[in-house]
Amino acid sequence: MSTNAVVLARLLLAERPSLLRLAQRIVGNVSAAEDVTQSIWFRIQRIEDDPPILNKRAFLYKLAVNLASDRARTDQRYNALFEAGELPQQVADNQPSPEKALLDREHLGAMMTALDELPQRVRQVFIMRKFDEMPVNDIAERLGLSRSAVAKMMQRALLHCDARLHAAVE
Secondary structure: OOHHHHHHHHHHHHHHHHHHHHHHHHHOOHHHHHHHHHHHHHHHHOOOOOOOOOOHHHHHHHHHHHHHHHHHHHHHHHHHHHOOOOOOOOOOOOOOOHHHHHHHHHHHHHHHHHHHHOOHHHHHHHHHHHHOOOOHHHHHHHHOOOHHHHHHHHHHHHHHHHHHHHHHHO
16 A cells, blocks of 8 residues: 555544535535545545655545535436436336237247157257357258258248248237
8 A cells, every 4th residue: 555545544534524524515415425435435545656645634635525526416417317207107017918928938839849840850950050050051061961951951941930830820
């Protein structure tokens, strides 16, 4: 810890009641003033010896005024945002409606049935591409197929699944 930081920490302990009152006058409440005083402590821990601080008491009070003023401005902006009007009676919910959840489950069931109906190799290509997000080249190499064979199998799987989903909706 630097010499400046040590001296400022000792001075902060001695001047804390005065600094707390000063911060409270600026921010308007004891809790915020305590936060400002705590912020002073953290700030002085990072102070280096170069350049040396000649008037450490003045530096400490100036730091308190600056931090308290910053906190007061932040609180004013925050209050302006949340005092702009009444909260709406109905708040949007991120959860799907029960009807949507039921439809989604039905579509998932239809999709799983459609996948089960596919030939094993076509289903394997579809799962590797869509679920495992493997590139076509990797699928072709792993299964010993050409790229065009993988593309044809993907097309066959997609058409089959699409037909099953449309049949389930109707």
